Amino acid sequence: MxxxxxxxxxxxxxxxxxxxxxxxxxxxxxxxxDLESRHSGLKARLVKDGSLHRFVNVxxxxxxxxxxxxxxxxxxxGDNVTILPAxxxxxx
Amino acid sequence: MGTVLVIRQDLVDAMxxxxxxDHPDEAxxxxxxxxxxxxxxxxxxxxNAARSPTFYEFDQDEWLRVYRDLQAADEEIVxxxxxxxxxxxxxxxxxxxxxxxxxxxxxxxxxVLISTRDPEQHELRSYRIVEGVVTExxxxxxxxxxxxxxxxxxxxxxx
Numbered sequence: 001m002x003x004x005x006x007x008x009x010x011x012x013x014x015x016x017x018x019x020x021x022x023x024x025x026x027x028x029x030x031x032x033x034d035l036e037s038r039h040s041g042l043k044a045r046l047v048k049d050g051s052l053h054r055f056v057n058v059x060x061x062x063x064x065x066x067x068x069x070x071x072x073x074x075x076x077x078g079d080n081v082t083i084l085p086a087x088x089x090x091x092x
Numbered sequence: 093m094g095t096v097l098v099i100r101q102d103l104v105d106a107m108x109x110x111x112x113x114d115h116p117d118e119a120x121x122x123x124x125x126x127x128x129x130x131x132x133x134x135x136x137x138x139x140n141a142a143r144s145p146t147f148y149e150f151d152q153d154e155w156l157r158v159y160r161d162l163q164a165a166d167e168e169i170v171x172x173x174x175x176x177x178x179x180x181x182x183x184x185x186x187x188x189x190x191x192x193x194x195x196x197x198x199x200x201x202x203x204v205l206i207s208t209r210d211p212e213q214h215e216l217r218s219y220r221i222v223e224g225v226v227t228e229x230x231x232x233x234x235x236x237x238x239x240x241x242x243x244x245x246x247x248x249x250x251x
Contacts, residue, residue: 010196087190
């Protein structure tokens with residue numbers, strides 16, 4: 001299963017400047033492991049202690065994986081994976 | 093760090109108007125520009141999904157859509173702005189924490205804070221937030237980037 005992963009600007013240091021890269025796997029976890037095998041260092045930016053960092057949201061197509069099993073979320077051929085940093089704050 | 097935010101008057105007016113409109117809730121949004129330009133051009137007011145006077149949070153669906161548009165257009169986020177409705181225009185501890193996480197993924201933007209606590213006189217200030225350190229920077233408001241100061245004083249601009 002080949003999916004396209006869009007890479008945020010700062011993480012492109014791991015992908016030789018590529019904005020998006022191909023990866024394969026049946027679940028998000030497998031996709032991330034596959035990415036890591038070719039773009040070392042990416043996994044640590046996304047995963048901590050076996051789950052996704054809480055300040056990053058990952059979408060498979062238009063679905064937030066948080067509501068689809070997290071790292072166990074299923075992916076299918078041709079899916080788009082987007083890594084979206086959380087943006088929030090306030091006066092406190 | 094010796095940085096400065098150079099920004100058009102109409103974009104400043106748009107941020108202030110958004111902050112006033114959403115008061116007493118916090119308002120938030122972005123200004124995008126061409127990748128690597130450091131030039132704010134496209135005003136993108138965002139929903140505050142928290143609808144709170146003390147907290148803001150991008151609406152995730154809207155943010156995903158905006159983010160994909162930015163990537164497709166080779167734009168980046170130059171300014172992230174939000175309002176404080178009862179305190180001064182200075183980043184809170186929460187703002188600093190979020191900025192550090194954000195910087196792991198996207199280039200650090202200019203953080204613009206607008207205080208609307210005074211109904212007559214707003215306060216607008218800009219900051220860099222790098223590794224937990226907040227540094228205020230001057231804001232240079234211009235009518236157009238075409239005539240904005242771009243070089244050192246002793247080098248005449250080309251005409």
